[in-house]
Amino acid sequence: MRVDVLTIFPEMFTGFLNTSIIKRAREQGHLTVNLVDIRDYARNKHRSVDDYPFGGGPGMVMQAEPIFLAVEALLPGAGAVRPPIILLSPQGEVFNQALASELARQERLILICGHYEGVDERVRQFLVNREVSIGDYVLTGGELPAMVIIDAVTRLLPGVLGDPAGATEDSFAMGLLEYPQYTRPRSFRGLEVPEVLLSGNHEQIRLWRRQQALERTWRRRPDLLAKLELSPEDRRLLVDIIRRAENEELQGE
Ligand code: 4FV
Numbered sequence: 001m002r003v004d005v006l007t008i009f010p011e012m013f014t015g016f017l018n019t020s021i022i023k024r025a026r027e028q029g030h031l032t033v034n035l036v037d038i039r040d041y042a043r044n045k046h047r048s049v050d051d052y053p054f055g056g057g058p059g060m061v062m063q064a065e066p067i068f069l070a071v072e073a074l075l076p077g078a079g080a081v082r083p084p085i086i087l088l089s090p091q092g093e094v095f096n097q098a099l100a101s102e103l104a105r106q107e108r109l110i111l112i113c114g115h116y117e118g119v120d121e122r123v124r125q126f127l128v129n130r131e132v133s134i135g136d137y138v139l140t141g142g143e144l145p146a147m148v149i150i151d152a153v154t155r156l157l158p159g160v161l162g163d164p165a166g167a168t169e170d171s172f173a174m175g176l177l178e179y180p181q182y183t184r185p186r187s188f189r190g191l192e193v194p195e196v197l198l199s200g201n202h203e204q205i206r207l208w209r210r211q212q213a214l215e216r217t218w219r220r221r222p223d224l225l226a227k228l229e230l231s232p233e234d235r236r237l238l239v240d241i242i243r244r245a246e247n248e249e250l251q252g253e
Contacts, residue, residue, distance in 0.1 A: 001106065001157055002032040004074050005146050006067065007113040008049060010035040012143045022151065025160045033150065034074075038062075041069040050116050059117035067112060067123050074110060083108035085128045088142030088149075089118060092131030095149060097172035099132070103149065104156035111149065113142030175228045177217045179209035210234070215241045 005013065016022060017033055025031040039047040043065065050060040071085060084106060093099070103109060112119070112128060124131065134145040155161055182193040196208045214237050217224050230238065 001030070001104070001153070002034065002108045003150055003153075004034045004036055004108070004110045005113065005150075006036045006038050006070050006111065007141075007143055007146070008038050008115055009113075009141065009143055010037050012141075013147065016147045016151075021160060022154055025154050025157065028159065030157045030160050031150075031154050036070050036074070038066050038070050041066040041073070053117065057117075061117050062114055062119040062123075064120040064122045064127075067119060068127055071110060071112070071127055082129070083110050084130050085110045085112065086130045086132050086149075087112045087114065087119065087124060087128040088133070088145040089114055089124075089131055090133050090136065090138055092133040094136070095132050095134045095145075095152070097152070100149070100152040101156060101173075104153045109149075109153075111142075111146045113146050115141040172224075174213070175224060176213040177221055177224070179212040179216070207237075211237045211241065214238055218242070219245075 007013070013033070013035055017026065022031070026033065038049050042049050049066045050062050053059070053061045075082060084103070086109060088111060112123070132145070132149065134148050139145065180194075182197055186193045186198065194208070196204050199205070210233070214225075214234060218238065218241055225238075228234075
């Protein structure tokens with residue numbers, strides 16, 4: 001996959017691109033990240049890319065022209081498929097694992113990182129074909145959201161994660177929160193690892209993990225459960241979970 005990132009702070013990506021899984025994915029050719037400094041497309045000697053908002057108001061707005069020129073310089077010739085041109089902004093569709101999986105199927109992505117109060121509306125109307133938010137809060141810029149998307153998408157690319165199962169068994173990939181994980185030592189400050197995980201009984205382990213994932217999701221994110229197609233086994237496990245919780249409630253535990 002190739003990702004072009006339009007930003008006025010390319011230096012923010014240095015550490016992110018040269019560490020751990022992202023670094024290895026780039027080295028192994030699974031991912032190419034091309035950082036484009038929007039200021040290189042500013043047609044003024046000060047390389048400024050922002051200006052005062054028409055109609056007044058606080059802050060500055062990023063101008064349309066440098067962004068249009070920067071994107072057009074990246075686009076393949078006429079007739080070729082246009083990659084998704086994504087503006088990171090709080091007004092976009094909220095990013096989640098399903099969108100990460102969808103974007104991971106693309107050959108290319110072009111990500112536009114806004115700054116200041118945002119970008120000129122004509123960028124949104126006439127250049128970008130998707131707008132994505134990483135959550136309902138306001139950041140100083142679109143760079144961190146761009147890194148979030150690159151990170152979530154890259155780990156879904158074939159060959160990036162050592163064990164592909166790592167991605168398919170993810171929280172959210174299954175639509176549930178992840179089950180508890182344990183590693184050595186089996187006893188830490190008197191805190192023991194659940195026996196079932198030491199039993200070697202893979203069916204019992206699978207069942208315990210499913211039960212734990214269902215219970216954790218039911219307690220913390222019932223909204224996710226509502227979206228899920230539950231198997232007969234899941235329904236049985238959930239009935240047991242809810243009955244136990246009600247008993248605990250009754251016993252006032
Ligand atoms: C944001 C978000 C975000 C808004 C104004 C950058 C800032 C400034 N982007 N998800 N939440 N962007 O807060 O994507 O331009």
